[in-house]
Amino acid sequence: MKIINKTFVTAVAAVSLAAFGMSPAAFAEEDDHHGHGDIEVGSTDAGAGQLMGEYNFESVLRTDFANAVGPVLVYGSTTPGIGAAEDEAPELYELNVGTTVEFALINIDEGLSIQIGATTLDEIGESASLGTYDGTPGEDGTLHAHPDYQIALDSTDTSIGGFGEGDIDFVFEDPDSNYQASDIYTFHVTNGYLAPVETATKTTAKCQKTVSRSTGKLISSNYKALTNCLDAIQSWRAGGGDPETDTAPNRVLKTCSDVDKGIVARTSANLQHAITKASEKCVGTFGVDLAAATAAISPNMGMAACRVQELVGAGYSSGLEDIAVVVFADDEEAAEAAFPCIRESQGSTIPEED
Structure with missing residues (x-):
């Protein structure tokens, strides 16, 4: 956010x-x-x-x-x-x-x-x-x-x-x-940390377990979606493709920018599913009703989504640039808005020859 x-x-x-x-x-x-x-x-x-x-x-x-x-x-x-x-x-x-x-x-x-x-x-x-x-x-x-x-x-x-x-x-x-x-x-x-649970009960234990499982699934699924896209772009580059000048092949478009199956759709749906799943089990633990529980759970799951993006940016030095070109028609501001925690790294990844 x-x-x-x-x-x-x-x-x-x-x-x-x-x-x-x-x-x-x-x-x-x-x-x-x-x-x-x-x-x-x-x-x-x-x-x-x-x-x-x-x-x-x-x-x-x-x-x-x-x-x-x-x-x-x-x-x-x-x-x-x-x-x-x-x-x-x-x-x-x-x-x-x-x-x-x-x-x-x-x-x-x-x-x-x-x-x-x-x-x-x-x-x-x-x-x-x-x-x-x-x-x-x-x-x-x-x-x-x-x-x-x-x-x-x-x-x-x-x-x-x-x-x-x-x-x-x-x-x-x-x-x-x-x-x-x-x-x-x-x-x-x-605002990403959940409030301390003062007294452990069966309800709070079930809530915490659901939060844990939902967080794990969110991390795994979002990391897979983003890296599958970036791997497809790298493979295309390795075969001589140039995202700056060439139209991306269908396999890249389907993985990265498809309206229903691309990275924006998948990561957004994964995040919302995690929030909904955890919030439903945490009424009474992190909020008196579903709206209050959702307000508490959302930033916590958002923190997980953000950390995934940071890891992707750390592992793919041109990740944000590649996403901007392929998914957002070279609009880097739009890419940053969709994935605000992917950061560009500086410097060349190829050692200079002596």
Whole structure:
């Protein structure tokens, strides 16, 4: 699914959760439900040194569907929160009272944004205050915030099931310069991860098993469809065919661009079948009804479809170009829209002679 550009992100993020009629709890689960606590901010030395955040930054920042604003689908999370570290925090010193800490963007991928209070961050170099330490650590102190981490997606583009992801690189800064800026931290934000299952039952077990089987079949069938097409093109090339100037033979057209059996039709049908199959078995586990279960399952299956495309692009250096020429009449933008996760590789695949 296409990531919305920053103009849309800013407009969407400017609409508060209150305008949706939603509380932060409705926007995303609480910290403990996601399995992670707040980021604790302290310093590397007592009363000085570098700001430091204590958190498992290797974990994925999972977002949930929040709302639709026109054609824009918004996914978000208020986890993790950010607060001042306690004085007994391991390898982390408590901040001096009166220290203000800011969240500053170093880099942010297209379609992502962070809302801290009334401030929306979606451009490199932007920052917002998290508060000033009053001597009380944790949620009860004045240095504490729950940013809204958001992904904005184009609902009209369903090529990878509504899946979106990206990275946010940031630092903690002291505007008064009593502490040095922290190291750069990274959040990997995604809507492709399913919510944790709190209690295992026969229903949840059947759901998870169906998701697993549907994902496996989707990966296998889509990889086969795409590689069969690209193998047919390579065989044609090997026999002297030139996709740039020659009309593709019937065996290539049937495998690649046939309306009913080509790669667009097959991969789309495979994805939809996987979503439908899993969603039907996951009502009550990942949603109260079929619509809610489908909304949760679709990005997860879309992530599987995206990873297949990435593998195909990694194995076939001219894959996207070949698909564009044969399937989309040399329209590379159309090829990228249909298969957004196939990426071109750079450089020649043939070693140069000495």
